[in-house]
Amino acid sequence: MPRPHLALLATLLAAYGIFALSDRIDPYHLDVLVGIGINIILAVSLNLVNGYTGQFSLGHAGFMSVGAYLSAAVTMFLGPKLLGESGGTALAQNSLFLAALVAGGLSAAFAGLLVGIPSLRLKGDYLAIVTLGFGEIIRVIIQNFEPLGGALGLNGIPACTNIFWVLAFAAVTVFTVTCLVHSTYGRGFLAVKDDEISAEAIGLDTTRYKIVAFVVGAFFAGIAGGLYGHFKQTISPGGFDFNRSIEIVVMVILGGMGNTIGVILAAILLTLLPEVLRPVAEYRMILYSFLLIVLMIARPQGLFNFHFWKPKS
């Protein structure tokens, strides 16, 4: 992409513009837009791991839950102490929220590091099942951790998320992933994906690349989790299960692995699809799963991947 910094700046301005006009937008549309933004963050960050680096991870929802819980804990338990009874100014509130999101992202990144170091020795299906396992373990641990609400979840999280934060972080995620992959260093991710053995042979530290991809992906998943928690105002461990991870993986694959624009489009499409299918709610999931199978057979390279792609012989 030419001039990514300008594109980032323009998107941030546009996000602020939408936020300034948000009073005039139908609240329902605004909610859908927030959902789209959160899914874009999740899908684009997973794309770094699955698409660009070729490491199949099924535990993205686990990292999302770490970020959601930690940032909610910061705003709920630390916030009143820092801001006092009055709640502080809007600026103070927003900076606290930003700090909470970053804290959530960092804790998710740390979880990603803990998961990544042992599991990235494994390959393919084994890696997939181990990341799935870690996701489930994170969920069960949270379920048994009473200070964070246990199985009932955490309620009454302040509604700090607004359309500006979501779109801004979506833009930052896309910017970071794009610049990372297109940098000299980042070519290593593609090399690891294309052929791990030759990447190793030319002197790349493949394990390091995998861990970096994992940690960066987990960081943004944590941010998305924080945004999600402060948007829904209630989170429970059940909301971050295996099916949530699958949803994100589907976005990446439908978009076309390692194709950021395609993944963004797929995230938008898959968030809108349930809304569009609302009138036929009874058949919604049947249609959705049926479409998934048909699409995989008809367009295996992803819905929005227009490059011709050759299967490995």
Added chain:
Amino acid sequence: MTEFLQQLINGISLGAIFALIALGYTMVYGVLRFINFAHSDVFMVGAYVGYYIGQHVPEHTIWGGTLALVGSMAVCAILGIVMERLAYRPLRGAPTLNVLITAIGMSLLLQNLGQYFFGATPRPYPELFPVTNYQFGGLVISSSQLAVIGVTLGLLIVLRFIVLKTKIGTAMRAVSLNPKAASLVGININVVIAFTFGLGSALAAAGGVLYALNYPSIDPLMGTLPGLKAFVAAVLGGIGNIPGAALGGLLLGIVETFVNGSQWSTYKDAIAFAVLIIILLFRPAGLLGRFTVEKV
């Protein structure tokens, strides 16, 4: 000591069910190298078919129970073959991820069709086999536990016979070793793969009926957790390896039952994965799997 033995028996009967499901995962992985996520929902369909047949045969009889078991195995074998033909065969040779997503789509489809046709509310399961509790000293073994262990043992012997002694079993092993070479020596790969799917799905159906007998209520989402755990069992034993799947299933069932009986019982759903991760760290190809070094 009595309590230990009692838990061991409960663990073995749970592990036997995991083993039955795990065998299907492992056999399909052996011939096609992909994880059939829909397998856990074939397990669910198996339980429901058993339920509907159970309505038409007298309860508490051996022949009625056997009829439900065999009937549901037959229906699911056909389901497995149809699934392979329609969804997976067009994707033969596509990247693993695409096949995986198709399998996930298939799993969602079966779950949602199940909710549509069977209804989402849990249903009590009929007692197909005669119910008695046998006492040995302080130990209690229910007849349905005995049925689980007996049926699993029988099916394992039959499976071993099929895989090692019959022509189609030899063909299955050949395809799992090298599909291209197998087709060069005149093996019809499509027939072998369809047969594998049928066999695996029949075992899952048997697992479904037996599971439902021990945990007497069924719903369309019942397959997810046992399916995941059985899959873990298959990986634990070394995926693609048939004795490994049985071993992994038993091990997992026993560990889970003991954890369930301890103070850590709320963590029981995480234990399966913790065991998996620890074992894979030391044996990256599973307990009985062979670790192959990639060559250029």
